[in-house]
Amino acid sequence: METQLSMLVLEVRDLEASVAFYRDLGLEVPDPQPGRPLVIHRMGSGVSLLLTTSFAATYDPAWTRPAGGYQQLLEFYVGDDASVDRRWADLVAAGHPGRMPPTQTAGPYAAMVDDPDGNVVLLTSDEGARVDGAAPGTS
Incomplete structure (x- = not known):
């Protein structure tokens, strides 16, 4: 059996703010359910994005939130070059920090x-x- 990436888990500080960001990005992230500190969105690729405020802290007593920098990039294919331009402009206009x-x-x-x-x-x-x-080069 091939090992496959099935889920990306992000520990977030504010679930509602994260849901809003990923919706701004274009994902159809569902509303969080009352009393549940997580939300899951399954993408067309089959990979799920799980946003949570407490998984690591609950199950790993040694876990601490990173203080700065970043260790990974989450790549999202958004379409052609003009789509990259539009999506970046929309996210920055919505108040999200543009890094590049x-x-x-x-x-x-x-x-x-x-x-x-x-x-x-x-x-x-x-x-x-x-x-x-x-196929590459088609829509």
Whole structure:
């Protein structure tokens, strides 16, 4: 059996703020249920994004929230270069910190923005990150 990434868990400080950010990003994240400190959104790729305020602290007594910097990038394929431009502009206009404006990198055309917890979200037009089964160069 092939080992596969099935879920990305993000420890967040404010569940409602994180839900709003990922909705602004374009994900159809459901409303949190009363009394549950988490929300799960399953993406078309099959990978789930779980936002929680307490999983690590509950099950790992040695866990501490990182104080600064970032250790990972969450890459989201958003379409063509113009889609990267629009999505970045919309997120920054909504008050989310822009880390890198849309730029042709040594690889894909990309932009970076911080989510409410300082996780860096990479917006890209990299066809290699597309998982919906469409052939590169098609919509």
